[in-house]
Amino acid sequence: MRKNIRIKHALLGLLLAGATTLASASDAEQIAKGKSLFMNKKKGNCIACHMINDPDANLPGMQGPPIVAMQARFPDINILRAQIWDATVRNPNTIMPPFGRHWILSEDEIDAVVAYIYQY
Amino acid sequence: MKIITSWLAGAALALIAGMSSAASTGNTIATVDPEADRLALQAYFQKRFPEVELADYGNGIYALDAASRAQWEELEEFPPYEFDIEEGEELFNTPFANGKSYADCFENGGIGVRQNFPYWSEQQDQVVTLELAINQCRTANGEKKLGWKKGKIAQISAYMAFTSAGELIDIKVPNDKAKAAYLDGKAQFYSRRGQLNMSCANCHLQGVNIPIRADRTGPTLGHVTHFPVFRSKWGALGTLHRRYGGCQNNVRGTALKAQGEEYRNLEFFMSYMSNGLAVNGPGSRK
Numbered sequence: 433m434r435k436n437i438r439i440k441h442a443l444l445g446l447l448l449a450g451a452t453t454l455a456s457a458s459d460a461e462q463i464a465k466g467k468s469l470f471m472n473k474k475k476g477n478c479i480a481c482h483m484i485n486d487p488d489a490n491l492p493g494m495q496g497p498p499i500v501a502m503q504a505r506f507p508d509i510n511i512l513r514a515q516i517w518d519a520t521v522r523n524p525n526t527i528m529p530p531f532g533r534h535w536i537l538s539e540d541e542i543d544a545v546v547a548y549i550y551q552y
Numbered sequence: 553m554k555i556i557t558s559w560l561a562g563a564a565l566a567l568i569a570g571m572s573s574a575a576s577t578g579n580t581i582a583t584v585d586p587e588a589d590r591l592a593l594q595a596y597f598q599k600r601f602p603e604v605e606l607a608d609y610g611n612g613i614y615a616l617d618a619a620s621r622a623q624w625e626e627l628e629e630f631p632p633y634e635f636d637i638e639e640g641e642e643l644f645n646t647p648f649a650n651g652k653s654y655a656d657c658f659e660n661g662g663i664g665v666r667q668n669f670p671y672w673s674e675q676q677d678q679v680v681t682l683e684l685a686i687n688q689c690r691t692a693n694g695e696k697k698l699g700w701k702k703g704k705i706a707q708i709s710a711y712m713a714f715t716s717a718g719e720l721i722d723i724k725v726p727n728d729k730a731k732a733a734y735l736d737g738k739a740q741f742y743s744r745r746g747q748l749n750m751s752c753a754n755c756h757l758q759g760v761n762i763p764i765r766a767d768r769t770g771p772t773l774g775h776v777t778h779f780p781v782f783r784s785k786w787g788a789l790g791t792l793h794r795r796y797g798g799c800q801n802n803v804r805g806t807a808l809k810a811q812g813e814e815y816r817n818l819e820f821f822m823s824y825m826s827n828g829l830a831v832n833g834p835g836s837r838k
Contacts, residue, residue: 480765493763520749527759529748536747536804 459547466548469541476537476545481528484552495527499549506550513546584735586725586824593825596757597773609774610832616761617768624836633710633782633834636789640711643704648693654708657689666716666831670820671723672730679733679816682709683791687811700810701794706780710789713780713833721777721831723824730820737821740814741772746805755799776823778835789834792819 469476471488478484481495506512515522517532531537537545576592577585594606601616608615614624644662647653655661659668669682680688683705687697698705725734741752755764756772779792786794793815797807808814 491766493765493767495759495762495764525758527750527754529750534747534749 462544462547463551464548465541466544466546469537469545470548475541476531478545478549484549486552499552502550502552509546509550512550513542516542516545579735579739581728581731581735584731584738586731586734589738590825590827593773597760597771601761606828607830609771609826610777610829612774612778612835612837613761613768613770615774616771620768620838624838627784627836631782632784632836633789636707636710636782636834637714640707640709640714643708644711648690648695650693652693654686654689657685657692662712663715664719666713666833667719667721668723670816670823672726672733672820674726677729678813679730679820681811681816681819682712683793684811684816700791701797702786702788702790706789706791709791710780710834713778713831716831719831721823721826721829723820723827725824733817734821734824736814737817737819740818741821745800746803748803748805750803752799772822772825774826774829776819776826777829777831778833780834782834782836784836784838 467486467488470478470484473480478499479489479492481493483489483492483494483498485498485500502512506515516537518530519526519528520530520533529536531545532539532542577583577588597604597609598606604615611621611624614621644654655663659665666682669685670679672678673680683700686705686708687700691697698708725731744751744754752772755769756775759769760771761768776792779795780789781792781795782789783795791810793810796815796818797810800807
């Protein structure tokens, strides 16, 4: 029995370790994908309006606030996601395009952009 | 921190922009008042950019942004549209096959009349722009129409604008039908379009002089005064409706037909907004 439990624990540990390495690999991928959407003129093109403290952010625009202190300003990540999904909900006059409502980005792509900017 | 403070300056501007929509009058025939709209638009820009002279708005973004103005002034030292004015003059003066010419179609022989276009034509029951009148003149005299967006029509239009330099734009809304056309143009200016869901007003009112990537959008006040325009990006002269199409494509929308009713009404509205400013076309832009 004891032996069995040990084995079970070891297996569980292995499983968990596996899960976390899997998760972090996909996090990095997710963030890289989000970054390219953020910069790509044909996709998010967030850089057209937002500064971000990423060395690859070249000639950012200033129509919107700089992407800083995201975790502090959006402790609830869902509120941040909602801002990107449809910025007109919070401000009907906003110039920011409704990326989700208008199918500019897919749901997955929005998740990726959120993952990317949530680091800043 | 520097990022935040420099953004704050922009944010303050955007806030002012958000609060005061320059369209002060209504969106029905009964409530819309072109003259009140025009004065509200002027007041909006003068409040937001108090140091800029009203007369300078004909220079677009260069009236507001000193850095791009310096580049532009260099460009204007050897005006890239000079050849087009000469070419336009020649085209203008070349008789049609029937012996008549453009001069026969316009008041005052077509010299110094730019400021009166577009106008509401009672007879045609529509807005007549300068380019439309040029092509109507051709077809009335048995000639083929010219393409609307560039080339010869832009050159003729450029020459006609050039002979009107300094004349003050003087658009009239003489009756309710004209008012309906004005209202349609106003609605187009303020309506959100395209996948990006942006209106002309988002960029040329609210977002004026705030960087979108490396560009800064110019104010709508004075937008029409210097057309047709020699745009470096085009490497050629183009008409106002060509530019409209470009802006609509940029918001991932569908450009409408040059000289279709929608764009003529939009031009009618935008030109009325610039009443009192001097004709200074053709112009040059980045």
